[in-house]
Amino acid sequence: MSASATTRDRRTGPERVRDARRNGIGPDGGHGVLRPDGVDEVDVRSLRRVLERNVRGEVHFDAGNRGAYSHDSSNYRQPPIGVVLPRDADDVVAAVAACREHGAPVTSRGCGTSLAGQTCNVAVVIDHSKHMREIVQVDPDRRIARVQPGVIRDQLSNQTEERFNLTFAPDTSTHEYATFGGMLGNNSCGTHSVMAGRTADNTLELDVVLYDGTRMHVGETSDAELEEIIAAGGRRGEIYRRLRDLRDRHAEEIRARYPDIPRRVSGYNLDELLPEHGFNVARALVGSEGTAAAVLEATVRLVPSPPARSILVCGYEDVFHAADHVPELLEHGPTGLEGLDDVLIRDMKLVGEHVEDLSMLPDGKGWLLVEFGGDTTEESDAKAEECKRVLAKAKDAPDMRLYDKPANESKLWDIRESGLGATAFIPGEDDHWEGWEDAAVPPEKLGSYLRGFRGLLERYDYRTSLYGHFGEGCVHCRIDFDLRSPGGIRKWRSFVDEAADLVLEHGGSLSGEHGDGQSRGELLEKMYGPGLVGAFREFKSIWDPDGRMNPHKVVDPYPIASNMKLGHIVPPSVRRHLPTPTQRIVACAKLPPSSE
Numbered sequence: 001m002s003a004s005a006t007t008r009d010r011r012t013g014p015e016r017v018r019d020a021r022r023n024g025i026g027p028d029g030g031h032g033v034l035r036p037d038g039v040d041e042v043d044v045r046s047l048r049r050v051l052e053r054n055v056r057g058e059v060h061f062d063a064g065n066r067g068a069y070s071h072d073s074s075n076y077r078q079p080p081i082g083v084v085l086p087r088d089a090d091d092v093v094a095a096v097a098a099c100r101e102h103g104a105p106v107t108s109r110g111c112g113t114s115l116a117g118q119t120c121n122v123a124v125v126i127d128h129s130k131h132m133r134e135i136v137q138v139d140p141d142r143r144i145a146r147v148q149p150g151v152i153r154d155q156l157s158n159q160t161e162e163r164f165n166l167t168f169a170p171d172t173s174t175h176e177y178a179t180f181g182g183m184l185g186n187n188s189c190g191t192h193s194v195m196a197g198r199t200a201d202n203t204l205e206l207d208v209v210l211y212d213g214t215r216m217h218v219g220e221t222s223d224a225e226l227e228e229i230i231a232a233g234g235r236r237g238e239i240y241r242r243l244r245d246l247r248d249r250h251a252e253e254i255r256a257r258y259p260d261i262p263r264r265v266s267g268y269n270l271d272e273l274l275p276e277h278g279f280n281v282a283r284a285l286v287g288s289e290g291t292a293a294a295v296l297e298a299t300v301r302l303v304p305s306p307p308a309r310s311i312l313v314c315g316y317e318d319v320f321h322a323a324d325h326v327p328e329l330l331e332h333g334p335t336g337l338e339g340l341d342d343v344l345i346r347d348m349k350l351v352g353e354h355v356e357d358l359s360m361l362p363d364g365k366g367w368l369l370v371e372f373g374g375d376t377t378e379e380s381d382a383k384a385e386e387c388k389r390v391l392a393k394a395k396d397a398p399d400m401r402l403y404d405k406p407a408n409e410s411k412l413w414d415i416r417e418s419g420l421g422a423t424a425f426i427p428g429e430d431d432h433w434e435g436w437e438d439a440a441v442p443p444e445k446l447g448s449y450l451r452g453f454r455g456l457l458e459r460y461d462y463r464t465s466l467y468g469h470f471g472e473g474c475v476h477c478r479i480d481f482d483l484r485s486p487g488g489i490r491k492w493r494s495f496v497d498e499a500a501d502l503v504l505e506h507g508g509s510l511s512g513e514h515g516d517g518q519s520r521g522e523l524l525e526k527m528y529g530p531g532l533v534g535a536f537r538e539f540k541s542i543w544d545p546d547g548r549m550n551p552h553k554v555v556d557p558y559p560i561a562s563n564m565k566l567g568h569i570v571p572p573s574v575r576r577h578l579p580t581p582t583q584r585i586v587a588c589a590k591l592p593p594s595s596e
């Protein structure tokens with residue numbers, strides 16, 4: 001597809017998306033703006049009227065709101081048709097019904113902190129984050145909580161930690177903003193996933209609504225229940241029957257091709273349908289990025305949150321040696337194991353973030369933050385001291401410091417959590433972007449992966465810091481990709497292919513926590529092969545046969561280099577003369593005319 005064709009070609013939908021992928025990158029460095037099938041035929045005026053009549057919450061179709069919701073924390077931008085902020089589950093159902101009546105796609109959204117373009121689409125965006133924020137139930141005895149999708153992770157965990165020493169373990173760096181809908185959508189993880197897993201591993205049951213209006217309560221399903229549900233028939237029975245058949249046909253391939261690592265986040269969770277995982281339909285839906293159903297309520301697992309923590313900080317000669325020591329540290333049972341390099345520290349000094357706290361780090365150019373938990377500080381200290389004693393015996397023992405005061409510990413976590421913010425826009429340097437930033441490999445192969453990755457970065461002359469959830473082999477980096485010029489976009493796209501090959505050679509996953517969205521959807525075939533990608537397509541069509549739920553994310557994805565926030569929206573003449581922040585404002589404000 002040529003660049004000019006991208007602006008003149010009036011075809012929409014899967015055919016055009018497939019063409020764009022088949023034909024590689026166009027002469028202007030990308031594929032221009034792609035839209036879901038049939039969106040130009042949606043009667044927007046009527047859709048808005050019906051939404052305003054039937055939804056009790058807010059309905060916004062004005063340019064300001066469409067501009068605000070046209071992007072998330074990724075490199076992508078697509079102005080939505082309109083935005084709905086539902087009051088409750090019935091409102092979501094009413095909004096979906098209005099969209100169905102008009103053939104309009106639907107994209108669910110929480111706080112929009114996604115980094116892979118999951119929440120940008122030409123669709124009606126349903127934002128659950130404003131009104132659907134009720135913690136419905138906390139049962140400390142059963143260690144469960146029921147939440148509406150707009151509840152923020154910390155809103156729940158602050159309460160349960162204080163009252164019951166229980167927590168929802170996955171704590172993204174965005175734990176103060178990330179909603180449960182969004183965490184369930186992306187299968188999010190965090191520092192304390194090393195203690196209790198990804199969001200999928202902590203999900204028990206979901207209430208969902210499908211595009212066709214079916215409401216379902218899903219969770220683990222025994223063989224007897226499965227037979228019963230299928231025998232009862234109806235849409236629910238049909239879905240369970242087709243899921244079982246899909247699983248039976250692909251079981252061996254799923255077992256063979258899903259990497260057995262802690263941070264496999266890419267692809268749909270078809271492994272959760274295997275008999276050994278209890279045909280868990282709720283967990284199979286986690287990570288589906290709003291492409292299958294909208295979550296109306298979730299029942300999640302709470303785990304004990306050690307009231308006392310001690311952090312052992314280990315300084316190594318570089319980040320690669322730090323990574324080499326991860327398996328040995330895991331043997332000591334840490335509740336958190338994070339890594340960071342000297343480039344991140346340098347960047348923090350340049351942007352002036354947490355500078356006064358950086359002296360807390362021991363000598364070195366690569367660090368591991370190893371957290372131990374206990375009922376008392378004596379207990380957590382004892383675990384950390386024992387670890388320190390063992391490490392000190394080695395010839396290449398790291399320089400170590402132990403912290404056990406909450407105030408110091410939160411300073412250390414602030415240093416680690418500010419990784420993305422500190423490394424994105426560094427004065428005097430090119431901006432750094434997402435585009436390859438959360439791959440995961442088996443922890444025992446982390447050192448080898450990082451060395452290979454550093455070699456690849458050097459070959460492409462890219463700059464980045466390396467940090468992340470090292471205990472689970474997940475590495476973050478913000479890279480100074482040139483996402484504005486055609487040559488820069490071509491170079492980035494070629495790098496992404498090579499980086500994906502490197503991760504897969506190490507038995508890893510393209511995404512270790514941020515999800516696939518548009519950034520990685522196109523690469524899934526490399527990871528899973530055509531058979532399983534076909535199974536993903538079938539999984540989506542079982543839930544969403546009309547293909548209207550967040551189209552072209554994960555399955556039949558928009559090409560990685562289309563719908564770019566920077567590369568295609570701002571005309572070259574403007575791009576040359578305006579400073580970067582203005583470019584972004586221009587990019588947000590210049591909406592194509594609404595067809596209303």
Ligand SMILES: Cc1cc2nc3c(=O)[nH]c(=O)nc-3n(C[C@H](O)[C@H](O)[C@H](O)COP(=O)(O)OP(=O)(O)OC[C@H]3O[C@@H](n4cnc5c(N)ncnc54)[C@H](O)[C@@H]3O)c2cc1C
Pocket residue numbers: 072073107108109110111112113114115118119128149171172173174177178179180181182183184185186187188189190191288289290291293294295296420421513514550
């Ligand atoms: C600085 C920074 C640091 C980050 N650090 C981490 C990290 O440490 N770990 C990590 O895992 N992620 C991280 N992320 C990514 C992001 O914060 C998480 O994925 C987060 O859980 C998304 O929550 P959200 O409310 O913003 O969801 P959104 O971005 O709004 O949505 C996420 C996905 O969920 C879907 N969705 C939302 N609500 C629903 C619903 N009700 N029903 C069905 N689908 C729904 C959306 O369609 C979308 O596909 C980071 C992002 C940033 C910007």
